[in-house]
Amino acid sequence: MISPAVRLTVCRDCCCGNATKHPGVDHDAQLARLREIAGASGAAVTVSDCLDVCEHANVVVVHRRGERPAWFGFVKGDGVLDDLHEWIKNGGPVPDTLELHRISPPARS
Numbered sequence: 001m002i003s004p005a006v007r008l009t010v011c012r013d014c015c016c017g018n019a020t021k022h023p024g025v026d027h028d029a030q031l032a033r034l035r036e037i038a039g040a041s042g043a044a045v046t047v048s049d050c051l052d053v054c055e056h057a058n059v060v061v062v063h064r065r066g067e068r069p070a071w072f073g074f075v076k077g078d079g080v081l082d083d084l085h086e087w088i089k090n091g092g093p094v095p096d097t098l099e100l101h102r103i104s105p106p107a108r109s
């Protein structure tokens with residue numbers, strides 16, 4: 001089996017995807033949209049337990065073959081999903097508006 005060139009890790013646990021902590025976001029619709037985005041680009045989606053950066057919820061990590069994973073936080077509105085879609089589809093550098101959502105991965109001990 002050939003692994004996809006792009007994989008998305010979508011955090012859904014104690015903070016990401018939590019309607020009590022983040023009301024006003026349709027988390028199920030967001031995950032469905034991320035699956036659509038991935039599917040249209042041949043990417044795979046994995047739903048993850050807490051990625052240890054809860055202060056940045058909702059968190060999505062984009063793994064592009066041959067590159068370091070790109071971590072994005074505060075993924076809540078349609079605009080950031082649009083930006084993710086365009087970047088995954090077209091490649092190239094991270095668009096400036098998406099760059100605003102970039103976060104650092106948690107420090108490893």
Ligand code: FES
Pocket residue numbers: 011012013014015016049050051052053054055057059
């Ligand atoms: S629940 Fe997503 S980083 Fe903790």
